[in-house]
Every structure is written in C-alpha cells, then in structure tokens.
C-alpha cells in the first residue's frame with residue numbers, strides 16, 4: 067500500500083513538473099500540428115487579388131478589394147464592421163471582424179489590403195491570405211482571448227488605416243495584449259525561402275515584452291514548420307502605429323527580398339506559394355497557442371506532402387507525376403498564361419515542341435498543395 071502511495075506521489079510530482087515546463091517553453095502538440103494542416107492552397111485567393119488590380123487610394127480596384135474581402139469573411143461566418151475615414155476627398159475603409167473569446171482582452175491581427183503601382187499579390191495579398199486563413203480556422207474554436215482581425219487601408223500612404231484605428235479605438239472595450247502584423251509573406255519564387263523573419267520592436271518602452279513575444283513566435287516556426295526563424299527589427303508597416311500608441315507588437319516578414327515590390331510585376335508568378343503556406347501554418351500554430359484555443363483532438367487526414375507531386379522536363383515533354391487530381395498552369399516569363407488543364411487521373415505529359423525557347427513556370431495545384439517549377443525550353 068505504501069509502495070502504491072509512493073508511486074502515485076511520484077507520478078503526481080512528475081505531472082506537475084511537466085506542466086510547469088510547458089508554461090515556460092512551448093512544447094510540440096500533436097493536435098496543433100494536425101489542425102494547422104487545414105491551411106488551404108493560396109493559389110485561388112491570390113489569383114483573385116491579382117485580377118482585382120492595382121488597389122490605390124481613390125480607385126475602383128481598392129473598392130472592389132474591399133467588397134470582395136468583406137464577402138470572403140462573411141462566408142466564413144463573421145460579421146465585419148467597416149470603419150470609414152477620409153483622406154483628402156477619398157473615403158478609405160478598414161475592415162474589422164472579431165472572434166470573441168472568454169476574455170475581452172484581445173490580440174489584434176492586421177494586414178493592409180491597399181497596394182502601390184502593381185496589384186500587390188505579394189504586398190500584401192499574401193498577408194491578406196494569412197489573415198483570412200487564421201480567421202477561418204479559429205472561427206469555431208473556443209478561445210480564452212478575443213481576436214480582432216483588421217484589413218487596413220491606406221498603409222502605403224503613411225499607415226493611414228492603422229493610425230486611424232488605434233487613435234479612434236474605445237480604450238475601455240478594446241484592450242490589446244499585442245498586435246501581430248502580416249505584411250509580405252511570400253518571398254520570391256526560386257530564391258532561398260528556407261527562413262522566416264520574426265519582427266520585434268527595438269525602440270519603444272515595450273521592446274522587452276515585444277522581444278520575448280517574438281522569441282515565442284519564432285519558436286512556433288521551429289516546432290511546426292520547416293522554416294528557420296530569424297529575429298529582425300519591426301520595419302515600415304502598420305505595427306509601427308500600434309507601437310507608437312504604446313502597444314506591444316510583433317510581426318512576420320518573408321525571408322528572401324522581393325525585387326518586384328511596388329512595381330507592376332508584383333504578380334502571382336513571382337511569389338513562392340509553398341513558402342507562404344508554411345508561414346501561415348506557423349502563424350496559425352502561434353495564434354492557437356497564445357489565444358489559448360481549445361484545439362480539437364480530431365483525426366485529420368494528412369494531405370499528401372508536396373513530395374507526392376513531381377514535375378520533370380524531359381526536353382520535349384513536361385511530365386507531371388501526382389497521386390491525386392490537379393490543375394496544371396504554365397506561364398511564360400512575362401506572366402502570360404500559356405496552358406491550363408485539369409487532370410483527374412494521375413500522371414500527364416505536355417508536349418513542349420510548340421513552345422518558344424525561354425523560361426517558363428509550371429504550377430501544379432491540388433486541393434491542399436501547390437508547387438511551382440521553373441523550366442527552360444531550349445532552341
């Protein structure tokens with residue numbers, strides 16, 4: 067009997083020990099690892115962002131982007147609020163929607179949706195996609211903290227939308243734990259996107275808390291993705307408005323630089339969609355943990371890894387090997403679509419004989435994954 071008591075006591079001590087450790091450093095949780103597999107393929111979302119066009123203040127595309135983003139959020143079950151404000155004679159609109167938690171204390175997740183010169187697939191369609199996916203996948207989970215999602219307008223004109231939001235918030239009802247900024251998460255296709263920049267405040271009085279939070283954010287990428295986190299300073303985006311109003315901030319930024327930034331070539335063909343998908347998975351894992359979400363222990367069917375899709379250029383033919391249906395799209399170097407087809411049975415071959423010499427991009431999109439291969443057709 068005494069022996070049994072001793073064993074029981076030891077067991078309880080062990081449990082207490084592991085619990086204490088868990089509250090200090092995050093540990094890998096299978097439920098979270100499974101749940102983030104829900105993150106969808108960014109292709110069609112970004113294709114829409116590209117199609118809407120250049121979203122500058124005062125133009126129609128910015129209004130179209132506003133309407134479309136409102137619709138996507140409503141379809142997921144949120145009731146978005148529009149916050150209107152004026153810039154000269156133009157009306158700008160922030161879109162806010164709220165995931166209520168048990169506590170009013172909130173996490174703000176922000177991403178601007180205006181663009182500059184180009185359609186802004188990378189800057190900031192990628193951030194919009196990330197925000198949308200996090201919102202979609204926390205929607206039906208119970209969370210301790212409230213999450214406020216905001217699509218900001220006017221970021222490209224001195225952070226107008228975020229400045230307006232933070233200045234006009236009701237301080238009694240909007241109690242911000244911290245703000246997570248999502249701006250440019252794709253990286254350049256074909257470049258090294260093996261990392262992710264986790265950004266912290268290095269100047270305000272809240273810098274130590276920001277730094278600690280950002281280390282936590284980084285840890286989620288090490289735990290749940292194949293991306294290597296790197297801590298960098300917060301720089302040129304909406305979180306600076308929050309920092310300047312005394313909030314704790316953190317942010318994410320792509321690893322490779324994007325040479326098409328603020329040009330008309332900020333297009334889908336240049337964005338690394340696989341890197342984006344991994345970044346969104348890491349960001350969702352972080353939000354699930356910090357909001358104290360009750361993540362279901364459901365059994366998720368593992369989506370096939372990208373390794374199950376392969377593209378080979380044999381010289382005369384492009385061969386796609388896949389174990390599931392896919393859409394194949396081929397673009398030339400200027401972004402013109404050359405070919406599109408849906409393939410329901412597994413493998414396919416495309417003859418390259420009619421193709422002019424040059425560089426092409428083949429996108430293979432399945433329900434969960436997208437891969438892109440650059441290939442060369444020689445004379």
Ligand SMILES: [Zn+2]
Nearest residue numbers: 189190249250
């Ligand atoms: Zn941006």
